[in-house]
Amino acid sequence: MPSRKQLANAIRALSMDAVQKAKSGHPGAPMGMADIAEVLWRDFLRHNPQDPQWPNRDRFILSNGHGSMLLYSLLHLSGYDLSIDDLKQFRQLHSRTPGHPEYGYAPGVETTTGPLGQGITNAVGMAIAEKALAAQFNQPGFDIVDHHTYTFLGDGCLMEGISHEACSLAGTLGLGKLIAFWDDNGISIDGHVEGWFTDNTPARFEAYGWQVISNVDGHDAAAVEAAIKQAKADTTKPTLICCRTVIGYGAPNKGGSHDCHGAPLGDTEIAAARDFLQWPHAPFDIPADIYADWDAKAKGGAQQQDWQQLFARYSAAFPELAAEFSRRVAGQLPANWAEQSQAYIAQLQANPANIASRKASQNALNAFGPLLPEFMGGSADLAGSNLTIWSGSKPLNASDASGNYIYYGVREFGMSAIMNGIALHGGFVPYGATFLMFMEYARNAVRMAALMKQRVIFVYTHDSIGLGEDGPTHQPVEQLAALRATPNLMNWRPCDQVESAVAWKAAIERTDGPTTLIFTRQNLAQQARSTQQLADIARGGYILRDCTGTPELIIIATGSEVELAMQAAAKLAEQGKAVRVVSMPSSDVFEQQDAAYREAVLPSAVSKRIAVEAGITDCWYKYVGLTGKIIGMTSFGESAPAEQLFAHFGITTEKVLEAAEQLLA
Secondary structure: OOOHHHHHHHHHHHHHHHHHHHOOOOOHHHHHHHHHHHHHHHHHOOOOOOOOOOOOOOEEEEOOHHHHHHHHHHHHHHOOOOOHHHHHOOOOOOOOOOOOOOOOOOOOOOOOOOOOOHHHHHHHHHHHHHHHHHHHHOEOOEOOOOOOEEEEEEHHHHHOHHHHHHHHHHHHOOOOOEEEEEEEOOEEOOEEHHHOOOOOHHHHHHHHOOEEEEEEEOOOHHHHHHHHHHHHHOOOOOEEEEEEOOOOOOOOOOOOOHHHOOOOOOHHHHHHHHHHHOOOOOOOOOOHHHHHHHOOHHHHHHHHHHHHHHHHHHHHHOHHHHHHHHHHHHOOOOOOHHHHHHHHHHHHHHOOOOEEHHHHHHHHHHHHHHHOOOEEEEEOOOHHHHOOOOOOOOEOOOOOOOOOEEEOOOOHHHHHHHHHHHHHHOOOEEEEEEEHHHHHHHHHHHHHHHHHOOOOEEEEEOOOHHHOOOOOOOOOOOHHHHHHOOOOOEEEOOOOHHHHHHHHHHHHHOOOOOEEEEOOOOEEOOOOOOHHHHHHHHHOOEEEEOOOOOOOEEEEEOOOHHHHHHHHHHHHHHOOOOEEEEEOOOHHHHHOOOHHHHHHHOOOOOOOEEEEEEEEOHHHHHHHOOOOEEEEEOOOOOOOOHHHHHHHOOOOHHHHHHHHHHHHO
């Protein structure tokens, strides 16, 4: 029977061989953490390689994602649909084993962990989702939601600021089923970390309210096993297990130094490592007895079968809860959603109100929230400004996790990556809010949501210079352009309460990626619409005001500037000009419409066009061309009342009229 060290050495061998074949990669972390991984995956991790989506599986996150061959080796050895040929294609085009773990490429990869610190933060989100789902569905004798979230992280993850945001909140929320393993090897890319990372990490996590298990020999299986048992025994606090390891363990000449962090070991060092580890096998050759001891299919299948039997008894005792649990885990919307959400939108159109779109957003939450128990809301310490709390909001906290609203504190980046983790876990549709300007702090988490195609709703209020007196530090100018440039991200900037509700509906219904909802501080006039125009809002761009025959001029606007466009069009019509106004709350959605519809809204024969938006002008050239006019921002804002700022920067009806006169002259 293979020893534990031999089983761990299988990880080391596969990792160094794959990196060597790819001629790039990071062998150090997989070789250093192999012993920890062997204990966790073989003795503790509840998972079924034959059903990677089993709802009650433990989640495993490799936050130090550059060590991806550790994860790929574990998935391959334990029986997931990841072949030895897949490992041989490590870091190659179209392979299932990219350089960093990418969600959706290989079964068993729970999240994309490229940028350091986001993996541990996703893990916090998953642990929140587990705790909340358990509180909402478990009944005495029926713990249908009962699993752990495990994460490996390195010094780099701990240096990143996002880890402070997430781990602080994890302690406050008492996420007792979150267990993190710190790979304390003292090495980062630049070398020994003493010159730039001397934090007292155990004291830091104790201050967060974590259970800390220090001084664990990461190469001693018995010590690791004891630490995990101790971690699991305390369900009131998340746990940090501090594992002292040697980076590149087994490489006799390069192990323990940054030389093995991010580069292949080389043929000579690999041969020396094989001798040191007493691993005589050829590259990518794993003996049958080692495969047999690693194979988790039978054990995982039995664990899942036990759970399925429990769920069957639960279904008999609590049929409505069981049906609701199944619906939510599947990501399906309630049966009455489409009818009731559309009825609300029609009601808004029939009952005009001139309100800020952030208030319209809150009204939509009050209408949609009762229909959606899967909502998990939140705000980064701006609930009263973002208006993300609705009448059914209930705070989630350490003592009562049955709530549906998280007070994230001033943690925009952490909030956004936590929401990604909640979405990845399943059972919830997360939304969280901050000012649009502070999207910048969270930018990379928004990008990760788009990259992973996760159903996350990012709410951004105070969307322009209309913010007013807080000045340019708080006034977003270039942010809309950056968001629109992000692949697979749908962005909505509605012009009134009706478009705001349509935007919320679209975000909720979208299952293949994230959405941003961008709302104003200032009041907006509601626009009149026909039944057809009301339906066309969902297409991202539509004709809000038209003329008889072919238009001479098209004015395109979003958000608060639609009102300016409509006022200008009315005055131009009085002068006998044929003007069309296109409201484009989501250019991303508009671009997905068929060519015939887009041509009908923006006929190519009409070259005289004006775009109006209180943001940077660059992204509008694709609609107005080089001969059109764009009224927007070309600089940062200033501190003043909103109405003075719009006048100062020339975002007014008068400026639209001036531009029109120039084009029509």
